[in-house]
Amino acid sequence: MADYTRMSVEELQAEQDLLRAEYQKFKNMGLSLNMDRGKPCPEQLDLSKEMLKMDNYIGENGVDARNYGLLEGMPEARRFFAELLGTTPEEVLVCGNSSLSMMYYLIDLGWRQGFVDSPRAWRHNNSIKFLCPVPGYDRHFRVTEYFGFQMINIPMTPSGPDMDMVEEWVRSDESVKGIWCVPVYSNPDGYVYSDETVRRLAQMTTAAPDFKIFWDDAYVVHHLTDEQVEIPNILDECKVAGHPDRPLMFCSTSKITYPGAGVAAMGASLRNIHHIAKNMVPMIISYDKMNQLRHVQFLKNKEGVLEHMKKHRAILQPKFDLVKDTFKNELEPCGKIARWTNPKGGYFISLYVMQGCAKRVAQLCSDCGLSLTGAGASYPYGLDSRDSHLRIAPTYPKLDELGTAAQLLCICVRLATVEKLLQRAES
Numbered sequence: 003m004a005d006y007t008r009m010s011v012e013e014l015q016a017e018q019d020l021l022r023a024e025y026q027k028f029k030n031m032g033l034s035l036n037m038d039r040g041k042p043c044p045e046q047l048d049l050s051k052e053m054l055k056m057d058n059y060i061g062e063n064g065v066d067a068r069n070y071g072l073l074e075g076m077p078e079a080r081r082f083f084a085e086l087l088g089t090t091p092e093e094v095l096v097c098g099n100s101s102l103s104m105m106y107y108l109i110d111l112g113w114r115q116g117f118v119d120s121p122r123a124w125r126h127n128n129s130i131k132f133l134c135p136v137p138g139y140d141r142h143f144r145v146t147e148y149f150g151f152q153m154i155n156i157p158m159t160p161s162g163p164d165m166d167m168v169e170e171w172v173r174s175d176e177s178v179k180g181i182w183c184v185p186v187y188s189n190p191d192g193y194v195y196s197d198e199t200v201r202r203l204a205q206m207t208t209a210a211p212d213f214k215i216f217w218d219d220a221y222v223v224h225h226l227t228d229e230q231v232e233i234p235n236i237l238d239e240c241k242v243a244g245h246p247d248r249p250l251m252f253c254s255t256s257k258i259t260y261p262g263a264g265v266a267a268m269g270a271s272l273r274n275i276h277h278i279a280k281n282m283v284p285m286i287i288s289y290d291k292m293n294q295l296r297h298v299q300f301l302k303n304k305e306g307v308l309e310h311m312k313k314h315r316a317i318l319q320p321k322f323d324l325v326k327d328t329f330k331n332e333l334e335p336c337g338k339i340a341r342w343t344n345p346k347g348g349y350f351i352s353l354y355v356m357q358g359c360a361k362r363v364a365q366l367c368s369d370c371g372l373s374l375t376g377a378g379a380s381y382p383y384g385l386d387s388r389d390s391h392l393r394i395a396p397t398y399p400k401l402d403e404l405g406t407a408a409q410l411l412c413i414c415v416r417l418a419t420v421e422k423l424l425q426r427a428e429s
């Protein structure tokens with residue numbers, strides 16, 4: 003292997019022939035591999051099977067979790083999530099299994115009804131905009147697209163969204179109603195917001211009095227190294243800055259216990275919590291409190307969660323290392339044809355290939371039986387203007403399958419790059 007960017011046309015053609023032959027070998031294997039969605043593998047799901055043996059459904063204070071009541075959640079579950087979110091229990095609502103559905107519900111609430119600080123419901127504005135750090139979580143963008151927000155791309159950096167750009171937008175435009183944030187081990191780069199980013203988000207002046215930070219702490223305890231990254235608490239920072247009603251925080255046990263049967267919670271100012279709970283009344287009498295109780299009995303508290311997460315790490319860290327090592331060995335010698343992130347936690351690695359190559363790489367992989375998240379999926383409207391980003395999810399496949407998938411992916415990156423360089427040489 004040599005630096006592709008320095009190769010002559012003849013050398014590139016020879017490399018293309020070699021890569022095509024390699025690619026064909028993978029094709030002949032009839033593979034069916036998936037590095038698409040960030041799902042825990044079955045081994046990870048097995049870590050929580052003891053929880054399903056819990057059968058005491060009488061909570062503290064004698065509350066029977068099997069019955070209706072306590073829309074805000076079991077008191078012990080509110081205390082449990084308060085510790086994870088860094089709030090008081092009164093500032094927490096514990097709901098069903100999906101934090102995404104809570105985010106959807108709150109966007110819907112702002113749109114239909116407005117928040118405590120809204121001059122009017124968002125739907126009465128001529129235009130509504132939402133700031134979307136990119137690349138980001140595709141399903142966040144799906145929600146704001148569904149409600150008709152104009153989504154504004156904000157480039158992500160290793161310390162969080164480009165804050166100069168964020169401040170400029172929110173200062174000057176009252177129709178900018180919120181921002182999506184995954185502050186710790188972001189989806190998909192695995193970046194962590196710096197203290198400065200958190201404080202600027204809390205302190206910034208916004209033209210909209212009801213600007214909301216959707217603070218999705220989906221990966222807050224999902225460490226992959228000994229360093230247990232912690233950042234300033236957004237609710238505390240917003241209170242200090244005089245904007246207590248700005249943040250809406252979310253987390254869930256989807257990737258602690260079960261994505262299909264975990265527990266989700268949100269944290270916010272008391273004023274927000276009262277407003278949100280009041281508006282939930284027409285929708286639901288109470289959430290699945292039996293599951294809330296099972297989770298608290300099994301995980302106990304934050305310390306218990308962190309202990310449990312070490313077992314996840316033992317399964318996941320070798321998978322992340324394998325993918326990064328393969329990239330290093332197979333891509334680095336080809337010159338600056340790709341770069342990738344090195345997350346200290348979370349569920350994803352971002353792979354940035356040469357401009358104009360991401361779709362081609364995904365296509366080559368798919369034709370060979372390896373499905374990746376669609377190129378562009380991490381951008382609002384599925385539009386990556388550079389066609390360069392791929393979200394890699396190493397968690398689900400078995401280690402040996404992952405090795406094959408990572409090798410194939412590198413062949414596809416190299417082949418797509420050589421094709422692009424040859425096209426450029428021709429034009």
Ligand SMILES: Cc1ncc(COP(=O)(O)O)c(C=O)c1O
Pocket residue numbers: 040099100101102103139184189218220253254255256261266
């Ligand atoms: C950033 C982020 N938020 C939320 C979710 C989904 O969370 P839940 O299962 O609690 O709806 C995911 C799942 O991949 C995610 O990556």
